[in-house]
Amino acid sequence: MMSLLRIEIFKIFRKPRTYIAFAVIALIIILIQVALKFGGEEYVGLMLSGMGNSFEDIPTKNILNGYLVCFIILNLLLIHVPILVALVAGDAVAGEANMGTLRLLASKPVSRVQLLIVKFTASFFYTMLLLIWMALLALFLSIVLFGVNWLGVPRELQFNIMEADDVMWRYGLAFCFAAIGLTCVAALAFMLSVFSDNSIGPIVITVCVIIVFTILTQMQIPFYDETIKPYLFTTHMLGWKGFFYVKGVDGETVKGSIENLPAIIKSAAILVGYTAVFLGIGFWYFNRKNILS
Amino acid sequence: MKEFILIIFAALGTHHLSAQTPEELVNKIRSKLEKVNDYTAKGKLKTNVVFIKAPIASVKIYYKKPDKMKIVNENGISFIPKGSVNINLAKFLTAAGKYEIVDAGNEVTSGFRILKLLPADENSDIVLSTLYIDEKNELIIKAKNTTRDNGTYELEMTYNKYASYGLPDKVIFSFKTKDYKLPKGVTFDYDDGSEKKPDNNMKNRKGKVEITYSEYLINKGIDDIVFK
Numbered sequence: 001m002m003s004l005l006r007i008e009i010f011k012i013f014r015k016p017r018t019y020i021a022f023a024v025i026a027l028i029i030i031l032i033q034v035a036l037k038f039g040g041e042e043y044v045g046l047m048l049s050g051m052g053n054s055f056e057d058i059p060t061k062n063i064l065n066g067y068l069v070c071f072i073i074l075n076l077l078l079i080h081v082p083i084l085v086a087l088v089a090g091d092a093v094a095g096e097a098n099m100g101t102l103r104l105l106a107s108k109p110v111s112r113v114q115l116l117i118v119k120f121t122a123s124f125f126y127t128m129l130l131l132i133w134m135a136l137l138a139l140f141l142s143i144v145l146f147g148v149n150w151l152g153v154p155r156e157l158q159f160n161i162m163e164a165d166d167v168m169w170r171y172g173l174a175f176c177f178a179a180i181g182l183t184c185v186a187a188l189a190f191m192l193s194v195f196s197d198n199s200i201g202p203i204v205i206t207v208c209v210i211i212v213f214t215i216l217t218q219m220q221i222p223f224y225d226e227t228i229k230p231y232l233f234t235t236h237m238l239g240w241k242g243f244f245y246v247k248g249v250d251g252e253t254v255k256g257s258i259e260n261l262p263a264i265i266k267s268a269a270i271l272v273g274y275t276a277v278f279l280g281i282g283f284w285y286f287n288r289k290n291i292l293s
Numbered sequence: 294m295k296e297f298i299l300i301i302f303a304a305l306g307t308h309h310l311s312a313q314t315p316e317e318l319v320n321k322i323r324s325k326l327e328k329v330n331d332y333t334a335k336g337k338l339k340t341n342v343v344f345i346k347a348p349i350a351s352v353k354i355y356y357k358k359p360d361k362m363k364i365v366n367e368n369g370i371s372f373i374p375k376g377s378v379n380i381n382l383a384k385f386l387t388a389a390g391k392y393e394i395v396d397a398g399n400e401v402t403s404g405f406r407i408l409k410l411l412p413a414d415e416n417s418d419i420v421l422s423t424l425y426i427d428e429k430n431e432l433i434i435k436a437k438n439t440t441r442d443n444g445t446y447e448l449e450m451t452y453n454k455y456a457s458y459g460l461p462d463k464v465i466f467s468f469k470t471k472d473y474k475l476p477k478g479v480t481f482d483y484d485d486g487s488e489k490k491p492d493n494n495m496k497n498r499k500g501k502v503e504i505t506y507s508e509y510l511i512n513k514g515i516d517d518i519v520f521k
Contacts, residue, residue: 047475050473050474051372051473053471053473054374054468054471054473054500055372055373055375056372056373056374056375057373058372059366059370059371059372062366062368062370075480079481149368149369149370150348150368150369150370154475154479155475155480155482156474156475156477156482157344157474157475158345158346158473159344159345160346161345161346161347161348161369161370163369218477218481220477229484238481238483238484239483239485241481241482241483242483242485245483246346247346248346250341251341251342251343251345251346251501252339252340252341252346252347253346255348260485263485264485267483267485
């Protein structure tokens with residue numbers, strides 16, 4: 001199994017397209033960081049302009065720091081990274097079928113279940129590396145460039161502030177949650193990959209599903225809010241932000257608190273459930289699949 | 294008859310004790326405040342506004358005669374309400390000559406003397422200032438200001454160590470908050486079910502900012518550059 005896994009990982013990292021994701025993430029993060037380095041205070045001022053009605057100058061200088069920059073980057077990127085995950089996970093099985101090597105692979109002395117476990121583990125490994133790469137650039141490089149201070153998280157109807165020493169553990173948990181979300185996307189692309197003999201199909205379908213679901217998640221139409229939205233995995237993928245929503249007593253942040261931990265756990269459970277369903281369907285179909293290519 | 298005369302004398306006596314004219318009272322308070330040319334104070338700022346959850350911030354407050362005041366975050370993030378520059382009491386009274394003072398008697402519950410200051414200047418930002426004064430200690434305990442641009446706000450002061458300078462140990466600044474809302478398309482909020490939908494209660498609710506002062510450094514001199 002381990003040697004098979006090493007081979008699969010080697011196959012993933014042999015393809016140039018694998019590195020496109022790492023390059024794209026680095027490029028986007030650096031572009032955001034440069035933009036915020038030179039115009040970040042204006043951006044923060046614009047973002048919090050609603051507060052200008054009640055307060056004197058918004059302390060943009062203190063608000064703009066490495067922690068906020070990381071939050072902004074994750075806010076923008078974690079919607080798009082699933083697309084990059086789909087590039088590899090969607091190719092995992094369909095790519096072999098496309099190249100005509102799947103039949104050969106299936107004839108090896110490993111069960112189909114083992115083969116799929118190894119392939120999905122390799123996709124998972126790639127996803128985690130991508131996430132770690134993103135964490136390194138978005139969090140640690142931002143800290144180096146912008147320093148640290150308290151973190152202010154703008155929400156639709158609230159502004160949550162937490163002390164600097166109350167932030168790092170939240171990022172740790174947020175990245176763990178993001179790992180669950182991205183694994184769910186990888187499982188979706190992987191399942192579609194099992195159904196297809198061409199890797200373009202699963203990748204494009206996964207991307208389309210993410211786009212449509214994300215739009216539905218962000219649309220504020222009460223009909224969808226109550227009917228479809230709670231069941232979309234993209235709704236629950238935003239759960240990482242829940243670690244930055246704090247409890248307050250008389251307006252004072254309760255240090256170390258999470259506003260609604262049960263909701264985050266529920267979202268994580270739903271994502272794990274979706275992952276299990278996607279993988280279950282994929283495994284079930286692959287075991288019965290007539291491999292012709 | 295004897296009792297009646299005693300009551301009359303007692304009443305006259307009481308009247309004489311509280312018979313400081315409003316101008317005299319304001320002048321006494323002003324002269325107390327004028328002992329302070331400048332000060333630097335450390336403070337803890339607590340924000341209690343419906344749409345903000347924030348830890349208590351450490352701030353540094355700078356004041357220099359006649360009306361320079363600045364509140365600086367030492368670290369962290371804090372929001373200073375509009376009009377809070379008037380936390381500086383001296384500013385109320387430095388232009389006392391330009392105010393018309395109306396004596397509104399004493400507050401029934403606390404017994405504090407109530408004076409209403411009406412600025413003579415038509416362009417003054419403050420339209421009306423109502424001061425609740427502890428006559429015995431010559432301290433302003435509460436001030437309600439109605440401004441032209443920033444609505445009405447209220448200051449409540451508690452005094453202790455620096456009462457002789459008229460400097461409070463604690464100031465509670467109450468003000469009406471305006472609406473705060475960001476587009477969901479910008480925040481991409483996670484709907485954890487705990488955030489309520491916007492309602493009219495968000496608008497014009499009272500917010501409070503409390504500053505607890507410590508370590509006043511009085512009359513040590515402050516460079517003007519601090520206020521820029």
